[in-house]
Amino acid sequence: MITTVNIETPEKLEEITQVLRSVAWGASDILQSYYRGEDPDKKLNVQEDKKDGPVTAADLATNHYILEKLQAVFSEEEFGYLSEETHKGDEPIRKDWVWIIDPLDGTRDFIDKTGEYAIHIALAYQGRPMVAVVAVPEADKIYIASKGNGTTVEKRNGETYSVHVSQRNKIEELYLVASRTHRDQRFQDMLDRMPFKARNYVGSVGCKISTILEQQSDVYISLSGKSAPKDWDFAAPELILTEAGGTFTHFSGEPLTYNKGDVRQWGGLMASNGRCHEELCQLATSILADIDG
Structure with missing residues (x-):
């Protein structure tokens, strides 16, 4: 159980990224199982009447998985959890360290089968992101970053490489x-x-x-x-x-x-x-x- 994080300790951030890698791939597996419809028991059960857009069983199942995995490692006494599927009210979470989670970004694209959906998980310290992963399941990639350490792509086959933005300047x-x-x-x-x-x-x-x-x-x-x-x-x-x-x-x-x-x-x-x-x-x-x- 991780109870505290010192932002001056890079190895602790690296420990967190290792946890995130595992969670991101597991969450990707859940979304893909719904997306591909391979399991007849996994129905999307689309709720179209939500004011912020549709919600599906895939959103909820992935959200449950992410929270369960993170809360098993990161103490709720020290870490807050701000998730699209569980957020209520307009009060900030009174923690320095807060997980900010979107289990399925692009729900409409997920429903419409464009393949352009993602998973967002970030750990913020006093309102600023310090560790993050964006998983793109249909590309079989996750993008993972920690503050000051660059961004790495990891592919499903385990291959990893650093990525950098373009140099175009006009x-x-x-x-x-x-x-x-x-x-x-x-x-x-x-x-x-x-x-x-x-x-x-x-x-x-x-x-x-x-x-x-x-x-x-x-x-x-x-x-x-x-x-x-x-x-x-x-x-x-x-x-x-x-x-x-x-x-x-x-x-x-x-x-x-x-x-x-x-x-x-x-x-x-x-x-x-x-x-x-x-x-x-x-x-x-x-x-x-x-x-x-």
């Missing part, structure tokens, strides 16, 4: 990755005015960020409207991006903070390969000011 050379849907007109108008070289359309935030790590894309933008993404959408993807050399901030340049009570991440957020991040933020802010008149 907005006109950059590839935007975006959702196929989930854009109101204001957001679409902003994107239409940004002179990217091309656009890639991918589900799940984790899958989007993975395309930046694989140098297929360079920029991902979030802009809240009537609703906003949640802590569990970004905590793990942020760390795997920044440890691979990228940057993830509000348009203002301020870092994201997690476990504030309100789990929604309002406003404009910019994730990029970092090469012209400030310029991108300024451009987005300028365009929005013009749109809003």
Whole structure:
């Protein structure tokens, strides 16, 4: 049982990443068993009436597995747990160390069988991610990072390698990755005015960020409207991006903070390969000011 973590002790973070590797692969196995429909007893039981999007039996089973495995190792006296499927209320968890979990990011893509779904698990210290994993089951990959130690890809066959963002450094050379849907007109108008070289359309935030790590894309933008993404959408993807050399901030340049009570991440957020991040933020802010008149 791990009861405390000293952020000045890198070997402790490495111990945590080893636990996460095992949990991520186990969670991937559960999701794939539902996704492929190989077990007739595993029905999705889609609940479409949820206000934040559909929920399936796969979400709930994976969430249960992740919590069970983590809580067996990390004391609930010292570690908090903030999960999409169990979160209630608007009070922050009163712990320095908090696990932030999305057992199935991209539920709609999971249901629609696009393959673009992911698992996000991050351990945050005082609101900032320190260890994270993003699993992409249909790619048979997990992306794992700890603060100051870079990002590593692990494949199902055990092969591992480091990943780094692209070196493209002009907005006109950059590839935007975006959702196929989930854009109101204001957001679409902003994107239409940004002179990217091309656009890639991918589900799940984790899958989007993975395309930046694989140098297929360079920029991902979030802009809240009537609703906003949640802590569990970004905590793990942020760390795997920044440890691979990228940057993830509000348009203002301020870092994201997690476990504030309100789990929604309002406003404009910019994730990029970092090469012209400030310029991108300024451009987005300028365009929005013009749109809003």
